[in-house]
Amino acid sequence: MTTVEFRTPEALAEAERWTAHNYHPLPVVVAEAEGAWVTDVDGVRYLDFLAGYSALNFGHRHPGLIAAAHAQLDRVTLTSRAFVHDQFGAFCRGLAALCGKDMVLPMNTGAEAVETAIKVARKWGYRVKGVAAEQAEIIVAADNFHGRTTTIVSFSTDPDARADFGPYTPGFVVVPYGDLAAVRDAITPNTVAVLMEPIQGEAGVLVPPAGFLAGLRELCTETDVLMIADEIQSGLGRTGKTFAIEHDGVVPDMYVLGKALGGGIVPVSAVAADRAVLGVLRPGEHGSTFGGNPLACAVGTEVVKLLETGEFQERSARLGARLHAGLEALIGQGVVAVRGRGLWAGVDIDPALMTGRQACERLAERRVLAKDTHGSTIRLAPPLVVTEEDLDHALAQLAAVLRG
Numbered sequence: 001m002t003t004v005e006f007r008t009p010e011a012l013a014e015a016e017r018w019t020a021h022n023y024h025p026l027p028v029v030v031a032e033a034e035g036a037w038v039t040d041v042d043g044v045r046y047l048d049f050l051a052g053y054s055a056l057n058f059g060h061r062h063p064g065l066i067a068a069a070h071a072q073l074d075r076v077t078l079t080s081r082a083f084v085h086d087q088f089g090a091f092c093r094g095l096a097a098l099c100g101k102d103m104v105l106p107m108n109t110g111a112e113a114v115e116t117a118i119k120v121a122r123k124w125g126y127r128v129k130g131v132a133a134e135q136a137e138i139i140v141a142a143d144n145f146h147g148r149t150t151t152i153v154s155f156s157t158d159p160d161a162r163a164d165f166g167p168y169t170p171g172f173v174v175v176p177y178g179d180l181a182a183v184r185d186a187i188t189p190n191t192v193a194v195l196m197e198p199i200q201g202e203a204g205v206l207v208p209p210a211g212f213l214a215g216l217r218e219l220c221t222e223t224d225v226l227m228i229a230d231e232i233q234s235g236l237g238r239t240g241k242t243f244a245i246e247h248d249g250v251v252p253d254m255y256v257l258g259k260a261l262g263g264g265i266v267p268v269s270a271v272a273a274d275r276a277v278l279g280v281l282r283p284g285e286h287g288s289t290f291g292g293n294p295l296a297c298a299v300g301t302e303v304v305k306l307l308e309t310g311e312f313q314e315r316s317a318r319l320g321a322r323l324h325a326g327l328e329a330l331i332g333q334g335v336v337a338v339r340g341r342g343l344w345a346g347v348d349i350d351p352a353l354m355t356g357r358q359a360c361e362r363l364a365e366r367r368v369l370a371k372d373t374h375g376s377t378i379r380l381a382p383p384l385v386v387t388e389e390d391l392d393h394a395l396a397q398l399a400a401v402l403r404g
C-alpha cells in the first residue's frame, strides 16, 4: 500500500512558526501559477479570485511580462537613481502618456506612492498655494485604505490598522466617504489636497454616490485644492476602464498607482501629475534606492503597452457585466448586496449564514480563492484574463457554498 504524503500541513506549520502573525492567510500553500489559476504544493489547482488584491490584473506570469523581465534580468537590474538607465525614460514617458500627465515619479510599493503624493501636495501647498509653514491639511475619507506607514495609518479609521501605532502624524481631516457637503465644510485656506479612492476597495468595494467624484473635482478646482486619486487597487483596467475615476468623467490632479503596474512580478508604484504639481520637487527632497529600477521599468513599460491596447479594460467591462449579473442573481439566496464595477465586486453575505471568512474558507475547499474584508463581506477580483467558463465556475461554487 502506498501512503500519500501531503506537503500542505508542514508548509503551513513552518510559515506559522517563523513569521510574525500580521496576516491570517487561508490554509493554501501555492507552488505554481499561470493565468487565473494557481497550484498548491500538493498539486491541487485553485481559481484565483483575488489576483493579489489587483496586483495580478494581467494574470499570473503573463507571457509578455515574463519575457520582458527575463530579458532585463540578463542586462541590468539596478543602478539606483544616481545614474540614468536606458529603461527609465521610456517607462516614465509611456506611463505619463497613459495618465495624460506631464510627468511621473516611480517608487516601489503603494504606500510609498501615497507618501509621495502627500509630500508633493504639502510642498505644492507651501511653495505654490502659499499655505503658511507646517499648516497644510489634507482631507481624506473615513474607511479609507491607503497603506501601512505610520503617516498613512495616522488617518486610518480602522482600529486594527491604527491602534497602538501612535504618536500619529497630524495634518489630516477625515470626512465621510461620498459626502460632498462634508468635504466642502472641511476645506479651509490651509487645505492642500483631497486624497481618496475612487472606489474604496478594503472598505468592501464601495462605489461613491453618482456625481460625488465630479462634484469633488469641481470643488477642488474652485478652492485651489489638489484632487488626488488613489487608483492603486481600482486602476489599470480593474473596473473596465484604465482608471476607475474615468467612469465619472473626472481627471484628478494626481494619480497614485501601484499593484498591477508591476505586472505581479516586481513592486512598482508611481504618482503621475502635471509639471505645476510634480515639478515642485528638487534633487535630494525625495527618492528611493529601488524606485524606477531597470527591472521595474522594463516590466512597467510592458504593462503600459498592454493597457494601451484597451483589451484588458474591454475584457473587464464585458466579463464584469457577467460577474455582476451572476452575483445579482444570488441576492436573496444568501447574498444581501453586491457592489463594484468591472471584474471587481464586494459581496455582502447574509450574516445569519456565515462570516466572510467562513465563506472564503468554504470557497477554498471548493478550489476558489477569495478574501473577506470586514464582517460578512467578501471581495472578488479575478485576474482580467479569467475566462467566461472560469467565472461561471466560481459563481457556481459561491452558490453551492451559500446553499450550505
Ligand SMILES: Cc1ncc(COP(=O)(O)O)c(C=O)c1O
Residues within 6 Å of the ligand: 053, 109, 110, 111, 112, 114, 145, 146, 147, 148, 197, 201, 202, 230, 231, 232, 233, 234, 258, 259
Ligand atoms: C487603495 C490602496 N492604496 C494603497 C495601498 C497600499 O499598497 P501597498 O500594499 O503596495 O503598500 C493599497 C493596498 O491594498 C490600496 O488598496
